[in-house]
Amino acid sequence: MNISVQSKQEVPALSFSVRVKSGVKKNWYKFSRNKLSVVGLIIVLIIVFSAIFAPLIVPYPHHAGKFVDYANAGTAPCAEYWFGTDNFGRDIFSRIIFAFRGALYMAALVLAIAVPIGVFLGLIAGYYQGTFLDTVIMRVTDIFLSVPPLLLALAIAAVLKPNLTNAMIAVTVMWWPWYTRLVYGMATSTRNEYFVKASELIGAGRLHIIFREILPNCLSPIFTKMALDVGWVILIGASLSFVGLGEQPPTPALGQMVSDGTRYMPDLWWMTVFPSLAIAVTILGFNLMGDGIRDMMAKGEYDRE
Amino acid sequence: MKLSSYVIKRLLYSIFVLLGLSIVIFIIARVVPGDPARLALGPRAPQFAVDALREEMHLDKSLPVQYFYWIKGVATGDLGKSLITKRNVVEDIAEFLPATLELVLVSALFVIVFSIFFGALAARYKDTWVDSFIRVMAYTGVAVPSFVLAVIFLLLFGYIWPIIPVLGRLSAGIQPPPTITGLITIDSLLTGQLDVFFDALKHLILPALALAVGPLFQEARIVRSAMTENMGKDYLAAAVGFGMPDHVITGKYLLKPSLIPAVSVMGLDIASLMSNAFLVEVIFNWPGISRYGMEAMLRKDLNAISAVIIVFGLIFVLVNILVDLIVAYLDPRIRLGGRSS
Amino acid sequence: MIVNKNDSILNIKDLHVHYRTYDGFAKVLDGVNLWVGKGEKVGLVGEAGCGKTTTMRTVLRILPENAVVPKGEIFYHGEDILKMKPQKLNKVRTQGISMIFQEPAAALNPVFTIGTQMFDVIRYSDSGKGRSKEEIKELAVKAIGEVYIPDPERILNSYPGQLSGGMKQRICIAMAIVTERELLIADEPGTSLDVTILDQVHRLLRGLVEKKGMSLIMITHSLGVAREMTDRIYVMYAGNIVETAETKELFKNPLHPYTLGLLESVPRLTGGGVAEGIYGRIPDYFSPPKGCRFHPRCRLSEEKCREEKPLLKDVGDGHQVACFKVQGVI
Numbered sequence: 001m002n003i004s005v006q007s008k009q010e011v012p013a014l015s016f017s018v019r020v021k022s023g024v025k026k027n028w029y030k031f032s033r034n035k036l037s038v039v040g041l042i043i044v045l046i047i048v049f050s051a052i053f054a055p056l057i058v059p060y061p062h063h064a065g066k067f068v069d070y071a072n073a074g075t076a077p078c079a080e081y082w083f084g085t086d087n088f089g090r091d092i093f094s095r096i097i098f099a100f101r102g103a104l105y106m107a108a109l110v111l112a113i114a115v116p117i118g119v120f121l122g123l124i125a126g127y128y129q130g131t132f133l134d135t136v137i138m139r140v141t142d143i144f145l146s147v148p149p150l151l152l153a154l155a156i157a158a159v160l161k162p163n164l165t166n167a168m169i170a171v172t173v174m175w176w177p178w179y180t181r182l183v184y185g186m187a188t189s190t191r192n193e194y195f196v197k198a199s200e201l202i203g204a205g206r207l208h209i210i211f212r213e214i215l216p217n218c219l220s221p222i223f224t225k226m227a228l229d230v231g232w233v234i235l236i237g238a239s240l241s242f243v244g245l246g247e248q249p250p251t252p253a254l255g256q257m258v259s260d261g262t263r264y265m266p267d268l269w270w271m272t273v274f275p276s277l278a279i280a281v282t283i284l285g286f287n288l289m290g291d292g293i294r295d296m297m298a299k300g301e302y303d304r305e
Numbered sequence: 306m307k308l309s310s311y312v313i314k315r316l317l318y319s320i321f322v323l324l325g326l327s328i329v330i331f332i333i334a335r336v337v338p339g340d341p342a343r344l345a346l347g348p349r350a351p352q353f354a355v356d357a358l359r360e361e362m363h364l365d366k367s368l369p370v371q372y373f374y375w376i377k378g379v380a381t382g383d384l385g386k387s388l389i390t391k392r393n394v395v396e397d398i399a400e401f402l403p404a405t406l407e408l409v410l411v412s413a414l415f416v417i418v419f420s421i422f423f424g425a426l427a428a429r430y431k432d433t434w435v436d437s438f439i440r441v442m443a444y445t446g447v448a449v450p451s452f453v454l455a456v457i458f459l460l461l462f463g464y465i466w467p468i469i470p471v472l473g474r475l476s477a478g479i480q481p482p483p484t485i486t487g488l489i490t491i492d493s494l495l496t497g498q499l500d501v502f503f504d505a506l507k508h509l510i511l512p513a514l515a516l517a518v519g520p521l522f523q524e525a526r527i528v529r530s531a532m533t534e535n536m537g538k539d540y541l542a543a544a545v546g547f548g549m550p551d552h553v554i555t556g557k558y559l560l561k562p563s564l565i566p567a568v569s570v571m572g573l574d575i576a577s578l579m580s581n582a583f584l585v586e587v588i589f590n591w592p593g594i595s596r597y598g599m600e601a602m603l604r605k606d607l608n609a610i611s612a613v614i615i616v617f618g619l620i621f622v623l624v625n626i627l628v629d630l631i632v633a634y635l636d637p638r639i640r641l642g643g644r645s646s
Numbered sequence: 647m648i649v650n651k652n653d654s655i656l657n658i659k660d661l662h663v664h665y666r667t668y669d670g671f672a673k674v675l676d677g678v679n680l681w682v683g684k685g686e687k688v689g690l691v692g693e694a695g696c697g698k699t700t701t702m703r704t705v706l707r708i709l710p711e712n713a714v715v716p717k718g719e720i721f722y723h724g725e726d727i728l729k730m731k732p733q734k735l736n737k738v739r740t741q742g743i744s745m746i747f748q749e750p751a752a753a754l755n756p757v758f759t760i761g762t763q764m765f766d767v768i769r770y771s772d773s774g775k776g777r778s779k780e781e782i783k784e785l786a787v788k789a790i791g792e793v794y795i796p797d798p799e800r801i802l803n804s805y806p807g808q809l810s811g812g813m814k815q816r817i818c819i820a821m822a823i824v825t826e827r828e829l830l831i832a833d834e835p836g837t838s839l840d841v842t843i844l845d846q847v848h849r850l851l852r853g854l855v856e857k858k859g860m861s862l863i864m865i866t867h868s869l870g871v872a873r874e875m876t877d878r879i880y881v882m883y884a885g886n887i888v889e890t891a892e893t894k895e896l897f898k899n900p901l902h903p904y905t906l907g908l909l910e911s912v913p914r915l916t917g918g919g920v921a922e923g924i925y926g927r928i929p930d931y932f933s934p935p936k937g938c939r940f941h942p943r944c945r946l947s948e949e950k951c952r953e954e955k956p957l958l959k960d961v962g963d964g965h966q967v968a969c970f971k972v973q974g975v976i
């Protein structure tokens with residue numbers, strides 16, 4: 001079956017011969033109009049790049065594991081150890097770069113699992129709006145949204161064995177409902193649009209309507225939210241690992257490093273301050289980039305299209 | 306729809322949500338861990354003791370029956386004993402909850418007052434350094450999680466520049482006022498102990514700020530963008546055209562519609578305050594229910610964990626009802642549900 | 647009633663307004679000239695997007711944020727509104743000029759009752775200052791009665807969302823006339839209403855203006871409405887006034903090719919066929935045509951029209967046209 005119904009808004013009656021900038025160029029223009037978005041993109045690229053090539057670029061790759069060098073323990077930041085060393089003499093800079101790996105891995109996996117589930121449920125509930133299926137899905141969603149997410153994630157992670165995988169499971173369980181709610185809202189309104197009704201009339205199948213007509217119209221908010229959510233997942237991951245419910249030592253994790261550092265305050269302040277900064281910069285980078293993506297997807301105030 | 310029937314509907318729905326939440330908690334606390342009895346007694350306890358506890362906890366029955374017994378306990382205020390304190394967890398909650406409430410209330414107050422203030426300021430001085438400053442603060446607030454902020458505060462004010470107390474609710478040597486509400490600030494005012502009041506206030510500032518800074522500037526941004534958006538509306542141009550004074554236009558015709566989106570997301574902010582309280586209370590050694598819950602989680606004290614989640618779920622549900630009511634009050638379009646002439 | 651230009655209460659001279667957008671400046675108004683005499687009813691006619699609302703918003707200085715006024719003057723009793731200090735400007739707004747917005751639904755604040763909004767309009771107007779609550783309410787009730795809405799008490803307690811479109815339109819009118827003003831600007835009141843109600847609104851408006859002896863600027867798409875309502879008409883095209891004359895004269899002796907086109911495009915109830923109308927559409931404001939902005943659509947255009955901009959010139963009896971052909975220059 002090959003049905004194509006125009007799913008875009010009609011051109012408004014009063015239109016000018018606008019010099020429309022071409023796709024990529026226009027998107028980049030909208031993204032980069034706010035210079036902070038570009039800063040965010042650069043931060044993200046640096047973090048992702050250094051996480052992938054961590055063993056090649058950090059000065060002391062073996063410090064990211066079970067390594068002790070009491071002779072150099074608690075060295076303040078210097079040329080040799082940019083961010084100083086911890087109580088075991090391990091290079092904090094190297095450990096931070098390695099910690100990015102777990103953080104990014106977690107964000108990627110959580111979103112890769114939670115988003116499809118959430119989106120799928122939202123689409124189904126939206127398509128079968130007003131039916132039993134809708135009620136069940138949306139009520140369950142409401143229940144999951146009725147507790148602060150970090151709290152339930154903490155509880156789930158706590159009853160399981162503390163490690164990265166279980167932290168990811170805990171966060172994933174808390175994450176899908178947001179997408180269900182987001183998609184549900186859009187799906188129910190799209191569902192009643194003329195182009196959907198039209199393809200229904202021509203006899204398009206349910207799957208076609210859900211995935212070819214409704215889903216494409218929800219994509220841009222979904223991607224926008226995902227871009228912003230990377231930062232949030234990293235934040236929750238750091239919170240979990242801060243209380244010891246994430247990656248276990250000696251593998252480094254950002255939250256865990258901050259928490260270890262607090263025990264050596266104020267003498268070894270660099271043990272706390274640098275991992276804290278790393279968390280802040282990471283979340284900042286992803287948020288700035290996410291904002292840029294939102295600007296890119298949204299229609300601008302005076303943007304005539 | 307009348308406001309009262311709206312409230313009743315909202316309440317009934319909340320009860321349903323809480324029941325659903327109880328199932329989730331039951332699964333987390335009773336099903337996921339495998340053998341809660343063994344967990345409660347520890348690996349070295351003799352098998353017969355474990356079996357006895359299993360029977361007492363109805364773990365030998367089917368899951369629905371177990372849930373029934375458990376929810377019956379919850380409904381009658383019997384949440385079981387805590388492993389840590391060896392007391393009934395209800396007693397623990399009664400002891401620890403007020404401290405958390407006080408902390409969350411004060412930080413919520415910070416969020417509300419300062420977000421409107423900064424938001425209006427940013428809108429008024431749009432595209433000036435004031436606006437930029439608030440934008441930078443919003444990004445910082447997002448980027449610096451409250452536990453990191455708390456740790457930084459601890460480093461700064463605990464060691465480097467100790468001008469303000471960082472740990473606990475009261476300084477050593479200051480007697481807490483008799484418990485009336487459990488909130489020390491209020492109790493000390495009620496009993497007229499001003500020195501206690503100010504001491505309690507000083508102890509509140511850092512943890513409350515650590516919690517509030519993130520949501521505060523986010524909210525300010527929402528207020529700001531709602532205000533700048535509404536500034537372009539015809540009704541505002543009309544009000545200006547009628548020559549109404551600035552303070553009426555900004556403080557009335559612009560502020561009220563602009564508060565609606567800000568208040569609507571306030572529920573999420575409170576959620577973030579309450580979640581983050583778990584880490585912040587630990588850091589500031591704040592003797593609240595979050596610290597208690599955190600300890601329970603780390604020691605797998607299942608009864609305490611479920612009790613804490615239920616309490617938080619309950620508070621969160623109530624907060625959301627309150628938020629909805631405020632939004633309905635602000636926005637007649639919701640309250641009246643369309644035309645009714 | 648015809649007034650001499652020297653007795654004008656409002657006199658717009660060579661007004662330019664541009665909008666800043668991501669695609670550059672939209673050069674919308676390109677030298678608008680318009681005046682209104684005391685007690686005069688003036689029509690401003692032009693197709694959608696020609697800048698009528700923009701002109702009127704400039705008069706009250708309530709343009710959107712992205713608008714700039716590079717050039718022009720708006721004299722109100724001899725003083726330039728664009729240069730007025732806040733206090734003077736406030737006088738203009740509170741006792742001089744009031745405006746009825748094009749979209750009544752958008753012009754009313756959705757989260758305040760009609761009463762709240764109306765009371766504030768009265769309280770902060772020049773003639774309403776220092777009045778007691780009861781007096782203010784009395785005025786509001788009277789104004790609502792004047793626009794023929796029953797049960798004013800209930801209306802005052804309603805929110806805009808609870809009223810029909812026609813009622814909202816009348817409320818907007820009531821707000822604009824509730825306290826004394828010298829000049830009323832009505833921006834296409836009721837375009838969103840159906841024809842019968844539209845007609846009522848127009849008659850209501852004319853009656854009120856005449857009763858109160860106000861001047862009126864009536865903005866409309868339709869020459870027919872302008873003919874019914876006004877003493878004199880300005881025809882606007884793409885940010886320029888292209889022709890102005892007394893209403894009778896304009897219909898008897900239309901001169902500008904655009905005016906002619908407009909008259910032809912009025913659908914006739916008698917006679918055959920669809921009106922001929924004007925081809926094409928309003929130009930791109932980002933790079934408007936050189937010379938006369940109408941030349942790409944003009945059947946008579948010549949070399950000079952493409953090069954030079956025609957100015958409004960008197961062709962007798964206050965009838966002014968901006969067209970080289972008509973002026974006999976070419």
Ligand SMILES: Nc1ncnc2c1ncn2[C@@H]1O[C@H](COP(=O)(O)OP(=O)(O)OP(=O)(O)O)[C@@H](O)[C@H]1O
Pocket residue numbers: 302665666667672674692693694695696697698699700701710712748867931
């Ligand atoms: N805030 C703005 N930013 C950019 N362009 C604008 C803005 N407001 C109006 N315009 C443009 O200016 C032109 C004139 O608009 P205006 O509202 O004055 O027209 P109008 O004559 O009142 O039209 P209508 O009969 O449709 O009300 C239009 O092309 C419009 O797109």
Ligand SMILES: [Mg+2]
Pocket residue numbers: 698699700748833
């Ligand atoms: Mg208009």
